[in-house]
Each structure stands twice: as structure tokens, then as C-alpha cells.
Amino acid sequence: MTQYFNKKIETMPREQLAQLQLEKLQAMLAALNGKNRFYTAKFKQAGFRPGDLKSLADLQRLPMTVKTELSADQAAEGFAGTNLTYPLSAYTRFHQTSGTTGKPLRVFDTAESWDWWGRCWGYVLAGAGLTAEDRLFCAFSFGPFIGFWAAVEGSRHVESLFIPGGGRSSVDRLHLMRETGSTALCCTPTYALHLLEVARENNLDPAALNIRATVHAGEPGANVPATKQRIQEGWSAKCYDHAGASEVGAHSFECEAQPNGIHVNESEFIVEALNPDTGQPVAPGEKGEMVITNLGRWGFPIIRYRTGDAVIFNQERCDCGRTFLRLEGGVIGRVDDMVTVRGVNVFPSAIENFVRAYAEVDEFRVTVSKRGQMDELAIEVELADGADGAAIATAISHSINSNLGLRPTVTAVPRDTLPRFELKAKRFHVENK
Numbered sequence: 001m002t003q004y005f006n007k008k009i010e011t012m013p014r015e016q017l018a019q020l021q022l023e024k025l026q027a028m029l030a031a032l033n034g035k036n037r038f039y040t041a042k043f044k045q046a047g048f049r050p051g052d053l054k055s056l057a058d059l060q061r062l063p064m065t066v067k068t069e070l071s072a073d074q075a076a077e078g079f080a081g082t083n084l085t086y087p088l089s090a091y092t093r094f095h096q097t098s099g100t101t102g103k104p105l106r107v108f109d110t111a112e113s114w115d116w117w118g119r120c121w122g123y124v125l126a127g128a129g130l131t132a133e134d135r136l137f138c139a140f141s142f143g144p145f146i147g148f149w150a151a152v153e154g155s156r157h158v159e160s161l162f163i164p165g166g167g168r169s170s171v172d173r174l175h176l177m178r179e180t181g182s183t184a185l186c187c188t189p190t191y192a193l194h195l196l197e198v199a200r201e202n203n204l205d206p207a208a209l210n211i212r213a214t215v216h217a218g219e220p221g222a223n224v225p226a227t228k229q230r231i232q233e234g235w236s237a238k239c240y241d242h243a244g245a246s247e248v249g250a251h252s253f254e255c256e257a258q259p260n261g262i263h264v265n266e267s268e269f270i271v272e273a274l275n276p277d278t279g280q281p282v283a284p285g286e287k288g289e290m291v292i293t294n295l296g297r298w299g300f301p302i303i304r305y306r307t308g309d310a311v312i313f314n315q316e317r318c319d320c321g322r323t324f325l326r327l328e329g330g331v332i333g334r335v336d337d338m339v340t341v342r343g344v345n346v347f348p349s350a351i352e353n354f355v356r357a358y359a360e361v362d363e364f365r366v367t368v369s370k371r372g373q374m375d376e377l378a379i380e381v382e383l384a385d386g387a388d389g390a391a392i393a394t395a396i397s398h399s400i401n402s403n404l405g406l407r408p409t410v411t412a413v414p415r416d417t418l419p420r421f422e423l424k425a426k427r428f429h430v431e432n433k
Contacts, residue, residue, distance in 0.1 A: 002255070002256060002257075002320050002321055003126050003127075003129045003130070003131060003256065004126055004322075005119075005122045005123045005125075005126035005127070005157070005158070006123075006267070009267045010123075010267075010321075010322045010323070010324060011321050011322060011323055012323060013323065014315070014323055017266055017267070017323060017324075018056055020267060021056060021266065021267075021270050021295065022053075022055065022056050024295040024296070025053065025056075025059070025270065025293065025295060026050070026053055028295060028298055028301060029050035029053060030050050030051075031085065031298050032085045032298060032301055033049075033050045035085050035086070036082075036083065036084065036085040036301065037082035037083075037084075038070075038073060038081065038082040038083035038084075039083070039301060039303060041082075042063050042065070043062070043063075045063070046061070046062065046063045048061055048062055048063075056270070059270065059272075059293070059304065060272075062303055062304050063304065064279070064291060064304040064305070064306055065302060065303055065304055065305045065306065066305075066306050067105065067247065067305075067306075070083060070105055070247065071103060071105055074105065074106060079106070080106065080108060081106070083300060083301070084108060084299065084300065085298055085299050085300075085301065086110065086299055088108075090110050090299065091108040091109060091110050091299060092109065092110060092111050092114060093108065093109040093110075093114045094106065094107075094108055094144070095107050095109075095144055095145065095146035095149065095246055096144045096145065096146070096246065097145070097146075097245075097246045097247060098145050098218075098246075098424050104144075104145075105246070105247055107146065107246050107247055107300055108299065108300050109297070109299060109300060110298075110299040112298075112299070113296065113297040113298065113299045113300065114150075114153065115153070116249075116268070116296035116297055117150040117153060117249060117250065117297075118150060118152075118153025118154050118156060118157050119154075119157055119268075119296075120150070120154070120244075120249055120250040120251070120265060120268055120296075121150045121151055121153060121154025121155075121157070121250050122154045122157035122158050123250075123253055123265050123268075124151075124154060124215065124217075124240075124242045124250055124253040125151070125154045125155065125157075125158045125160065125184075125215065126158050127240065127253040127254060127255045127256070127263065128184070128213045128215050128238070128240040128253075128254070128256070129213060129256050130155075130158050130160050130184055130213065130215075131158060131159070131160065132158070132159035132160060133160075133183075134158075134160040134161070134183045134184050134213075135160065135161040135163055135180055135181055135182045135183050135184070135210075136151070136155045136160045136161065136162050136163065136182070136183075136184045136185075136186055136215075137163045137165055137173075137176070137177050137180065137182035137184065137185050137186065137211075138151055138152070138162065138163065138164055138165055138166075138186045138187070139165040139173050139185065139186070139187040139191055139195070139422075140164075140165065140166060140186070140187060140422070141166040141167060141422065142164075142166050145246070146246040147217070147218055148186055148187075148217065148218070150250060151186050151215075151217075152164075154250075160184070163176070163177075163180050163182055165177075170194065170195055170198040171198055171202050171204075173195070174195060174198065174199055174202075174204055174206070174209075177209055177211065178208075178209055181210050182209070182210060182211060183210050183211060183212050183213070184211065184212065184213045184214070184215060185211050185213075185214045185215070185235070185237070186214075186215045186216075186217075187214075187216065187218075187422075188216060188217070188218040188219050188221070188421070188422070188424065188425070189216045189219065189220075189221030189222045189224075189227055189228075189231060189239075190219060190221060190421045190425040191421065191422050192214055192216065192231050192234075192235070192239075193227070193230060193231065193234070193362075194363075194420050194421070194422075196230075196231075196234040196235070197362045197363075197384075200384070206234060206235050206236070207234075207235065207236040209235075211235050211236075211237045212237050212238065213237055213238050213239075213240060214231055214235055214237050214238070214239050214240065215240045215242060216231075216239065216240065216241060216242060217242045217243075217244060217250075218424055219424045219425055220330070220331055220333065220348075220349055221352070221425075222239055222240065222241035222242070222254075222330075223241045223261075223262070223329060223330025223331065223349070224349050224352050224353045224356065225353055226352070226353045226354070226355075226356035226357040227352060227353070227356045228241075229356075230356055230359065238256075238258070240253070240254040240258075241253075241254040241262050241330050242254065242262070243262060243309075243327070243330065243331050245307065247300075247302055247305070248269075248292055248294055248302050248305060248307070249268065249269065249294045249296075249297060249302075250265070251264060251265055251268070251269045251271070251292060251294075252264050252265065252327060252330075252331075253265065254330075255318060255320040255322060256320060257318055257319040257320040259318050259319060259320075259326065260328060260329060261314060261326040261327050261328045261329055261330060262326065262327050262330045262331075263318065263322055263324040263325070263326055263327075264324055264325050264326070264327065265324065266324045266325065267295075267324075268294065268295050268296050269292055269293065269294055269295060270292070270293040270295065271290055271291070271292050271293075271311075271313075271325070272288075272290070272291040272292075272304070273286075273287075273288030273289070273290060273291075273311055273312070273313050274288050274289050274291050275288060275289075276288070276289040284313045284314065284315060285312060285313070285314070285328075286312065287310055287311070287312050287332065288310070288311065288312075288313075289306060289307070289308065289309065289310060289311075290307045290309045290310075290311045290327075290331075291304050291305060291306055291307065292304075292305050292307055293305065308334045309331045309332075309333075309334055310331070310332040310333050310334065310347070311327045311328075311331060311332060312327065312328040312329065312332065313325055313326075313327065313328070314326040314327075314328050332347060332349065333347035333348060333349050333350075339368050339375075339430055341368060341375040341376075341377050341406055344404055344405055344406055346377075346404065346406070348366065348427070348428045350404065351366055351377075351379070351400070351428075352364075352427075354396060354399050354400050354403065355379065355381065355396055357399070358381075358392055358395065358396060360383045360384050360387035360392055361381050361382070361383060361392070361396075362382050362383060362384055363381075363382045363418040363419075363420065364379060364380060364381045364382065364418070364427060365379070365380045365418050365427050365429070366378070366379050366380075366427055366428045366429065367379075367380075367429045367430075367431060368428075368429070368430045368431065369430075369431040376408075376409065377400075377406055377408035377409070378408060378409045378410075378411070379396065379397075379408050379409070379410045379411070380410075380411050380412075380413045380417070380418065381393060381396065381410060381411070381412055381413065382412075382413055382414075382415060382416075382417055382418045383412055385415065387412075389412025390412065392412065393410040393411060393412050394410070396408075396410045397409075397410045
């Protein structure tokens, strides 16, 4: 039986869903106009008044927002910047982005918007089938990165028992999962694989635990077929993808039907898929950049935000019964992460899929560099003890060459050469770009 967070909304006819979105957007625009300095100025510059929004088609009259604007605003205006709708005293939560693409952006939430975050995560956890009968283990050390903070609130909304795993080593976390009878694991996909590596080295069997579902956030990976398969086989559990961002919210989740994609929570977000060069909408089934507007975070709104994420829309009803549109294959990659190697366009997720197909690979690192006038793709792989490094390196090179038309240099490196990651992994490096 499909588990929903709000079945009425999740199965709502799309015409009614669009009307719900319009009403929420109109209410938010009216609330922040004249109070939120950042967006009031953007609206004025664009010649737009909130009352001009009569339909969702009018959304394209609003200017888009980019992360560099928000960062520059905070640099110029101080600690909080001007994207606050209320006095700073009204805010109860402070977090910031991970800083993987630049200086961390500070984000703020009121008590109301933090509860909104929790409800959004309620959709994520319910999508994975979690209920009050589950015990959710969160393998995350809580710092200012928003990471899995909202998973705590989401667990409360679906009434699961939340078990924090911070402040412990990986092996201690495995023991705590066993002691508490945890049934679900929440962490990055990278860390789920690392826990499997640690379990193997300590003669522990993750399949003997009660984990039936793993829920992932913080980075891509759970949408990469080979990575998903590795996680599911290693944990003997279903692996669920989720997408979101500190500045935007938890906007997408995978359902139990797992139809090769993730649902956008359209009750709380409006998404567009646009041609990144022209800004015009792309047709369903075509790849575009996701532009997103959140609807319930009035204190720190994000309107027509260019995420940089490449997505493909599918509006067909899912086997789970939800009418929320799906992102085919999840977030395919970042538009600006795509690299061209010898005339071939490559997303990091494509390389990961080929590398993770080999169970002997515990960790890897990819470097794209220029040698003379030619781009070179080099992959370092760290393998489990006893693996034939030369044979696996050759097999990975042949696999990528036969599928992408590229012949990378693949090298097996000694154990403990490559870094391990608890949060966002940094495996892809571009030199002289």
C-alpha cells in the first residue's frame, strides 16, 4: 500500500494543483512586497507588481534570481543581507550552504518556515514509506550546513523514532544501528557506501541489520543506477533519492514505485525547465535547467531561482498514484558541471555510473586536464583488498570507451590514498578549464 504524506494533494488533478500553486504564490507575493527589500527592488526594476500575477503563465514576467545575487547582497549588506521579509528577531534558525561552489550563503528561517521545511521532509520520508513503526538513523554530524537538520523535523511529522548518529565513528554508528533496531538510514549516498566499506573491514554484515530503506540527500548519487544498485545490494534495502538545496528547500523525492525519477513536491514548489541560453521553456522530455520558486518560506523566499541543475520533466501519472511531475533520472547533473573531453559532452554522473558498476571499487577520483591542446580524462580507483587492480582499471577504461567514445587513463591506487566524505563528495576536478 502506497504511503502518502498528504494523499489529497499528492493525487490532486493537475488543474487543481495549478490553482493551488497560483493561490499560494499570490499570497506570498502580497506578503513580501514592500517588506522584503531584495525582492521589492527586483520587482520594481522589472516593472512588476504582485497584483499583475493573474495566472501561472504570468510567472515568466518575474525576473530570475541567481545565487551570486544573494551572495553579493550579503557581502554588501552584512550578515543577513536584504532577502528577509521580517525583522531579524523573527527568525529562529540559521544555516548556510556547504560552500562547494563558492563562499557559503547564509539562510534564515522563522518558526513557521522551519515547520514548512519539516513538512517538505515529511513528503520525502513518506515517499520512502516511513511511518510511526520506523526508527530513522541519521548518520550526520550537525553543523551549520543545513544537510539533514530538516530530516529531524520530517521524522517528527511522519512520527518515526529519530535516532541521531552524530559524534561517532563509522563503526560505532553501525553498532548503534544494530542496538537501536534502526529500520531506515539517512545520509549521503557516498557515506552509505563508505559504511559498507567499514562494515566489510570490521567483519560486520549490514544485511543482518533491520535497515529496509536508505534515504539520501546532500549530493547526487542515489539517482545514478550503478550507485543505487550498490547501495541496495549492500544494505539489502531500497535506496531512495531526494533533491533539495539550502537556499530553496527540500523540493523533490523518490516514491516507493521508483519509476526512474523523483517527484517534485508541487504543493510547495513551482518548477520550470528552461533553455539555459535563451531562458525559454523546453518541451516535456527535453533537457533543461531547473528554475524553482518556493511557496511556503515567506521569510526567506526564492523566486524563479536558477538552480543550475539539468532535468527532464515527465508529467505522466506515476504508478504510485501521485500526479506530481517527475524529474526523469532525478537531477541529471549541474549545467555548469558538464565538461567537454575531446568533443564529447560528459556529466560526472555518467562517469560515476560506469565506475560504480564494479563492486571492487571503494572510492574514486576523476581529473580532467589539458595536455597540449587535448583534454585528458584520468580516473583513480581505490579497490578492496585482493582485487586485481590492473584488470579492473582496464575494464573500466574499455567500458567508458565503448559507451562514450572516450578512452580515459584509469589507475588503481593503494588503499587509503583517496579521501572519504561524510557530506558532499568532491571527486571531480577540472584543471585549466
